[in-house]
Amino acid sequence: DAGITQSPRHKVTETGTPVTLRCHQTENHRYMYWYRQDPGHGLRLIHYSYGVKDTDKGEVSDGYSVSRSKTEDFLLTLESATSSQTSVYFCAITGGSGNTIYFGEGSWLTVV
Amino acid sequence: DQQVKQNSPSLSVQEGRISILNCDYTNSMFDYFLWYKKYPAEGPTFLISISSIKDKNEDGRFTVFLNKSAKHLSLHIVPSQPGDSAVYFCAASVNYGGSQGNLIFGKGTKLSVKP
Numbered sequence: 001d002a003g004i005t006q007s008p009r010h011k012v013t014e015t016g017t018p019v020t021l022r023c024h025q026t027e028n029h030r031y032m033y034w035y036r037q038d039p040g041h042g043l044r045l046i047h048y049s050y051g052v053k054d055t056d057k058g059e060v061s062d063g064y065s066v067s068r069s070k071t072e073d074f075l076l077t078l079e080s081a082t083s084s085q086t087s088v089y090f091c092a093i094t095g096g097s098g099n100t101i102y103f104g105e106g107s108w109l110t111v112v
Numbered sequence: 113d114q115q116v117k118q119n120s121p122s123l124s125v126q127e128g129r130i131s132i133l134n135c136d137y138t139n140s141m142f143d144y145f146l147w148y149k150k151y152p153a154e155g156p157t158f159l160i161s162i163s164s165i166k167d168k169n170e171d172g173r174f175t176v177f178l179n180k181s182a183k184h185l186s187l188h189i190v191p192s193q194p195g196d197s198a199v200y201f202c203a204a205s206v207n208y209g210g211s212q213g214n215l216i217f218g219k220g221t222k223l224s225v226k227p
Contacts, residue, residue, distance in 0.1 A: 042116075042201060042217030043156070058214060090155055099144060099163075101203075101215055103155035 003027040004104035006091050012110045019078040021107050023091030025071075031094040032074040033058075033101065034066065036087040043090065049074055081111040115139045116204050118218035127227050131189040135202030135218055138183065142204040146215065147176060147187045150199045159200075160187070192225045199223070 003026035013019050023032060033048040035058075045058030047066040055066050063085060065077045078085055091104040117136045125131045135145075143164040148156035162169040162176045162185070169176050175188045189196055199222045203215040 040219060042219045043203075043215070044217070045214050048214070100146065100158055100161060102158060103148075105155045106153070 004091055004093060004102070006089075006104040006107045008107060009105065010108045012112060013081050015082060015111055016080050019081050019109065019111075021076040021089055021091075021109070023074045023076070023104060025074075025091075025093055027093075027095070028071055029093040029095060030071075032068065033092040034064075034074070034076045035090045035092060035103075036060065037090060037106075038087050046076065046089075078109075081109075083111050085109065086111045113138070114218075115142075116202055116216045116218040118200075118202055118221050120221050121219070122222045122224070124224045124226060125192050127194055127225055128191045131187075131192045131196065131223055131225065133187040133189075133200050133202075133221050133223065135185045135187075136183060137185075137204050139204070139206070139216075140183070141206045142216075144205045145176070145178060145185050146203045146205075147174075148201045148203060149196075150201060150220070156201060189223075192223075194225050194227050197223055197225045 005024045007022045031050055034046040035043045037043045044060045046060055046064050047058055049055045049068040067075045089107045092101045095102045115138050146161040147159040149159050150156045160171050160174045160176050162178050167178050178185045199220045201220045202218040205215050
């Protein structure tokens, strides 16, 4: 158990509405990540954070923003949701020896 | 262009036999490789990893082999159990692992272990 909690776990929203997904960790990890998983694509990195207020883009960052105002919380925001953002979103942290990524349980987002 | 490829979408094996899942990569800069298992409606679970300075790493029933010259790695599960039925993802990174978290994933192989 990597001590990661994602919320909400399931959400249905309408096109054009803003959506925020929250990732909360309890073990003071420095690095946190947001990935999305789609059929035929495996998992792809959206954004990551290497400390409070320190974030950077991943492979598929367009249409997403993130914020990290405290160590334990990493927020992913879709400013104006589109149907192409229907996906499963996984938060992750670097743990263990510092070389391994551990994932949360996922947030299922449907944009209609 | 896929940097990490899992060319077999599915694999079916008999309980007790060996399962071999394969992964190929194209980026010679990758220096750390990981395998994850994923059940439906759950997050990926870390299984085992290997750095590019090794060619084998073993953990219980799971062994990962790395062939750098062929840019190929494989995951062996011996003996296979019905509870191993899941989707297995291969992932690779540069700069020895997770500090940057930019893992490149394959598309996954669905393993079915039949009793």
